Amino acid sequence: MRTMENKLIEKVIEGLTHLYDAKVDVKQVQIQKTRKDFEGDLTVVVFPFLRASKKGPEQTAEDLGAYIKENVAEVVAYNVVKGFLNFSISKVYWLDVFNQIATTENYGFHAFSGKTIMVEYCSPNTNKPLHLGHLRNNFLGYSVANILKANGHKVIKTQIINDRGIHICKSMIAWQKFGEGETPESSGLKGDHLVGKYYVRFNKELKKQVVELTEKIVALKQSAENRGVFYEGLENLGFSAANVKLDIKTALDNDLSIDAIIKDPSITLNTELMRNAQKMLLDWEAGDEGVRNLWKKMNQWVYDGFDVSFKTMGVDFDELYYESNTYLLGKDIVAEGLAKKEFYQKEDGSVWADLSHTKLDDKILLRGDGTSVYMTQDIGTAVKRYNDYPQLNGMVYTVGNEQEHHFKVLFSILKKCEYKFSDELHHLSYGMIELPDGKMKSREGTVVDADDLMEMIVADAKTMTQERGHLDGMNEAEREELYSLIGLGGLKYFLLKVDPKKGMIFNPAESIDLNGNTGPFIQYAHARIQSLLAKAESLGFSKQYDVVEMNAKEQEIIKLMNDYPSVIKEAGKLYSPAIIANYTFDLVKEFNNFYQTVDILREENKQNLAFRLCLSENVGEVIKSAMLLLGVNVPDKM
RNA sequence: GGCUCCGUAGUUCAACUGGAUAGAAUGGCAGAUUUCGGCUCUGCUGGUUGGGGGUUCGAAUCCCUCCGGGGUCACCA
Numbered sequence: 001m002r003t004m005e006n007k008l009i010e011k012v013i014e015g016l017t018h019l020y021d022a023k024v025d026v027k028q029v030q031i032q033k034t035r036k037d038f039e040g041d042l043t044v045v046v047f048p049f050l051r052a053s054k055k056g057p058e059q060t061a062e063d064l065g066a067y068i069k070e071n072v073a074e075v076v077a078y079n080v081v082k083g084f085l086n087f088s089i090s091k092v093y094w095l096d097v098f099n100q101i102a103t104t105e106n107y108g109f110h111a112f113s114g115k116t117i118m119v120e121y122c123s124p125n126t127n128k129p130l131h132l133g134h135l136r137n138n139f140l141g142y143s144v145a146n147i148l149k150a151n152g153h154k155v156i157k158t159q160i161i162n163d164r165g166i167h168i169c170k171s172m173i174a175w176q177k178f179g180e181g182e183t184p185e186s187s188g189l190k191g192d193h194l195v196g197k198y199y200v201r202f203n204k205e206l207k208k209q210v211v212e213l214t215e216k217i218v219a220l221k222q223s224a225e226n227r228g229v230f231y232e233g234l235e236n237l238g239f240s241a242a243n244v245k246l247d248i249k250t251a252l253d254n255d256l257s258i259d260a261i262i263k264d265p266s267i268t269l270n271t272e273l274m275r276n277a278q279k280m281l282l283d284w285e286a287g288d289e290g291v292r293n294l295w296k297k298m299n300q301w302v303y304d305g306f307d308v309s310f311k312t313m314g315v316d317f318d319e320l321y322y323e324s325n326t327y328l329l330g331k332d333i334v335a336e337g338l339a340k341k342e343f344y345q346k347e348d349g350s351v352w353a354d355l356s357h358t359k360l361d362d363k364i365l366l367r368g369d370g371t372s373v374y375m376t377q378d379i380g381t382a383v384k385r386y387n388d389y390p391q392l393n394g395m396v397y398t399v400g401n402e403q404e405h406h407f408k409v410l411f412s413i414l415k416k417c418e419y420k421f422s423d424e425l426h427h428l429s430y431g432m433i434e435l436p437d438g439k440m441k442s443r444e445g446t447v448v449d450a451d452d453l454m455e456m457i458v459a460d461a462k463t464m465t466q467e468r469g470h471l472d473g474m475n476e477a478e479r480e481e482l483y484s485l486i487g488l489g490g491l492k493y494f495l496l497k498v499d500p501k502k503g504m505i506f507n508p509a510e511s512i513d514l515n516g517n518t519g520p521f522i523q524y525a526h527a528r529i530q531s532l533l534a535k536a537e538s539l540g541f542s543k544q545y546d547v548v549e550m551n552a553k554e555q556e557i558i559k560l561m562n563d564y565p566s567v568i569k570e571a572g573k574l575y576s577p578a579i580i581a582n583y584t585f586d587l588v589k590e591f592n593n594f595y596q597t598v599d600i601l602r603e604e605n606k607q608n609l610a611f612r613l614c615l616s617e618n619v620g621e622v623i624k625s626a627m628l629l630l631g632v633n634v635p636d637k638m
Numbered sequence: 639g640g641c642u643c644c645g646u647a648g649u650u651c652a653a654c655u656g657g658a659u660a661g662a663a664u665g666g667c668a669g670a671u672u673u674c675g676g677c678u679c680u681g682c683u684g685g686u687u688g689g690g691g692g693u694u695c696g697a698a699u700c701c702c703u704c705c706g707g708g709g710u711c712a713c714c715a
Contacts, residue, residue: 367713374715405710514677516663524677532674596679
């Protein structure tokens with residue numbers, strides 16, 4: 001328990017006063033776990049006390065060690081290595097710690113904090129299916145929500161669904177033009193994949209049109225006798241001459257190659273397809289019934305598809321927010337802010353937030369034509385959430401680190417508007433995933449589809465388990481469930497064991513490998529413990545014990561289990577499932593070591609046998625509890 | 639270019655936020671156990687923590703500088 005550490009801190013301060021008549025602040029006293037290669041359980045670093053003791057580190061440690069051994073009953077021995085004072089704590093104490101763990105319900109979880117936190121994750125666009133990046137996002141958000149719950153907070157899981165905008169219009173246009181009425185039913189495609197297919201189609205056709213248009217411009221330039229004729233020709237192609245950017249002109253003057261001209265953004269904007277998409281966006285905003293119906297229909301396909309993916313992933317949400325419902329509120333808030341002079345307006349009518357008091361640049365909130373930008377909608381969403389849930393004490397946004405700047409700006413704007421919640425917002429920023437052979441780029445088609453990946457991993461888990469597993473007595477449905485439990489468990493664990501802040505390399509082959517620091521390795525340990533307990537029960541062994549001789553391996557395990565509550569606290573503080581994952585791996589390694597070297601069922605002393613069973617059972621419970629915090633299930637057999 | 643994050647065994651990651659001889663996994667090599675489930679365990683191998691300077695009892699961690707790599711600086715989402 002932490003009480004031992006607190007007790008030591010107290011006694012160190014007391015000892016320093018007693019020995020040297022010196023006052024030392026609590027913060028100066030550092031207690032840490034003794035490193036493996038030294039003798040002892042807890043270590044005090046004495047360097048900070050040298051000023052007070054006016055003696056060398058060894059002598060100071062020696063004085064303090066003697067004093068504490070004398071005054072703390074649980075301390076049975078101490079030793080000094082340089083400036084480090086190592087204490088050995090009595091076996092009785094550790095045994096007592098274990099007995100408390102064994103009798104605690106939900107061991108490791110903290111009492112209700114009185115706080116409610118909203119955790120946002122996933123937040124997809126509705127124009128294409130989820131990919132590997134979304135997997136990290138979903139697993140991370142879901143796990144952090146669990147960890148915050150374990151820290152005693154109430155948690156509301158949510159997402160913002162980006163259901164409107166030019167991206168979905170692109171899919172809609174392509175479907176209208178090329179879809180021939182295709183539906184998920186008619187094609188057998190999952191809805192999100194179907195809509196994604198037309199998004200890809202749009203971009204493919206768009207590229208063609210860009211090339212065609214560029215070629216026309218080049219031809220026009222070559223045939224035109226003078227500039228006036230050329231511009232007239234451009235206008236016939238749909239360009240308003242005034243809008244043709246300066247660089248297209250200079251490129252035309254200097255370099256007639258397609259490569260040079262094609263880069264100009266005005267070319268893309270003037271293709272037929274982009275004009276159609278822009279028009280559709282305006283029709284959508286105007287509430288055009290045909291467009292709205294198509295929009296609803298295709299979004300619904302996507303939602304149905306996402307639901308299947310969420311189910312496979314094992315994630316869920318308590319409350320959904322849709323951009324189409326919040327962006328107008330965002331506009332209202334900006335209008336209000338303008339009236340209150342929190343924002344300012346430029347001559348062209350656009351509205352801006354002045355952020356010069358921070359290091360950030362000013363940010364546009366409404367365009368000259370009054371339409372909103374992404375930021376506007378995010379302001380609306382944040383305010384709406386606090387209106388809907390006035391009891392909220394904080395909000396966590398699980399969003400990739402490429403949007404760090406965006407969230408800095410968002411939080412600054414909310415603070416400027418004096419929303420009191422602006423100080424309790426947290427951007428849970430995570431690094432990108434790269435593949436062993438390079439980056440995922442949607443343009444180069446190297447994006448890993450989430451559904452495909454999950455299916456592949458489960459299939460591999462199936463092969464692996466059929467070869468080596470213990471499947472006797474399981475029916476077909478139970479087996480299938482086990483395969484997905486192992487496959488997805490491995491995948492989740494692989495993505496969560498790395499510090500979220502860091503980028504990571506995802507190696508599909510390695511995530512299938514079931515050795516080492518992996519989910520299945522931990523799952524296996526759990527299954528083996530359950531098997532052991534079942535066998536013990538069938539042999540009629542009791543788990544009741546009274547007096548036991550605890551060995552060093554058992555003591556190490558208890559020390560690790562003792563850390564679980566503070567590990568949960570740390571993981572919550574840092575929003576980091578990785579801390580839970582690495583802790584669990586350490587615990588499993590320690591247990592496997594014990595399991596391999598110490599007899600359990602063959603132990604002759606029945607007291608020791610019972611204790612070892614009880615210890616194993618509780619290790620199993622901590623493993624299960626910790627894995628569930630990651631969203632990973634553990635089987636009783638595998 | 640400005641701002642920002644990062645660089646640790648061959649590889650993938652740790653290091654209690656300034657503490658001891660920088661640890662695991664994987665790979666390679668050598669072994670154990672034939673059972674309480676071999677998806678196990680034990681050794682060995684492998685490092686100038688990108689380079690250089692500084693701060694102090696003590697630096698992978700903090701500061702400066704250089705090298706290398708992300709991200710971001712939109713009237714895109």
